[in-house]
Amino acid sequence: MASLTIDKLIKSFGAVEVLKGIDLEIEDGGFLVLVGPSGCGKSTLLNCIAGLEKTTSGEIRIGERNVEGLHPSKRDIAMVFQSYALYPNMTVRGNISFGMEIRGVDKAEQENAIQEVADILQIGELLDRKPSQLSGGQRQRVAMGRALVRHPQVFLFDEPLSNLDAKLRVDMRTEIKRLHKRMGTTIVYVTHDQIEALTLATKIAVLEAGYLQQFGTPDEIYNDPNNMFVADFMGSPSMNLIDGTLVERDGALEVQIAGHGGSSISLPVPDGAEMRKHVGGPIVFGIRPEAMTDPDGADRTSPHIETRDCYIEVSQPAGSDTFALTPLGGKECIARFRADARIELGAFSPISFNMTKAVFFDPQTTGRIR
Incomplete structure (x- = not known):
């Protein structure tokens, strides 16, 4: 060896x-x-x-x-x-x-x-x-x-x-x-x-x-x-890469993301010198499907779960899980729900985002913002 x-x-x-x-x-x-x-x-x-x-x-x-x-x-x-x-x-x-x-x-x-x-x-x-x-x-x-x-x-x-x-x-x-x-x-x-x-x-x-x-x-x-x-x-399904806009509100940073039919959601973004360089401009919000789930399936150990109402277009049962497709940032994003989670298609349902698993990228360089 x-x-x-x-x-x-x-x-x-x-x-x-x-x-x-x-x-x-x-x-x-x-x-x-x-x-x-x-x-x-x-x-x-x-x-x-x-x-x-x-x-x-x-x-x-x-x-x-x-x-x-x-x-x-x-x-x-x-x-x-x-x-x-x-x-x-x-x-x-x-x-x-x-x-x-x-x-x-x-x-x-x-x-x-x-x-x-x-x-x-x-x-x-x-x-x-x-x-x-x-x-x-x-x-x-x-x-x-x-x-x-x-x-x-x-x-x-x-x-x-x-x-x-x-x-x-x-x-x-x-x-x-x-x-x-x-x-x-x-x-x-x-x-x-x-x-x-x-x-x-x-x-x-x-x-x-x-x-x-x-x-x-x-x-x-x-x-x-x-x-x-x-x-x-890396990953199957791959990470959701969602286009958004970085804004400052009351001294805190948020990413604003377009949803279905003119709706939108805002999610908190970690503060930092590199992140603040992108305020007012585009940013890519990355999150794995397993970090987007139904509220009952959210990680109980995570200190930072954010729940938002998102429009569910399609569900795909996959045995141990159910994948739900929701339009965010102009893309079809995948959320991984529990197999027995109740999903109403063609309606807004709560999705819990585990923000401790979120990452952010510069859309121009495609590199990570740290």
Whole structure:
């Protein structure tokens, strides 16, 4: 195991700069998830760590060793691909042992390693089967087993669950989380699925257009976003980003938000020097759907709940919750109500806003106002 440090990494393909000065550091035994939309540069960054792509400038260090220029086989890493990349003519046992045979590992040692990973991944009964006889989840376990027997310093996962159905993805997330806890190995994991990122990571790096938008713990990324991109990208449903106007009334700051049919609501805003620079102008009020709920479902531990009447246009039952859509700031905003909350459609109903969870952004720069 080892820490991983990425310092001022730039990667260009011809005149196109794909990664633009990435700085990251993950501790020994950490689980770093690279997340972002398609084309943001996350797979390119993973390939640079693996040595499959040569960086334009910057440093990559595994432990204390600068691995720039080293062949992938010399970096002491193991990679698990989206496509599994199993040899179809080999059994599971053969696929897992193939790399060890190439390295000249003793047969007895090979067998011990195979049995160890088979026990960890619960694939003992699959060892004599061919990949064509396995399900998607079983194939992914075998691919993980092939990587595990190498005992690398860093594991790299490139969207390993994207080919699986929804339920199996959830099951495999649990398996990977359990595996990381048991092995304590440093992992770098690429996904476009932000729920996967929040579930697995000890640290998340959010990328967009080649820039690192934010790097932090799942809690920091979700509850304390740096900008509107991170706020909107992370979470499902995503954060409500509501246009409003910042005003001062009786010495206190409020955000005024247009509602349905000419109605409006005002909500208190925390005072501060940076916030006061926006008085009289536009501001974006950000709040998660779970922080907008029916009054009986509001967080009893929060010291700052504000309840306002809002027009309910649509309700969407979702089993354990009901999502209510209300027009605020010219947008359809989502509130998360209790499943048994009584909702009257086409009418104004009270919605409780947990203002301790509210964040505010500058609509011009899209950055957070702190």
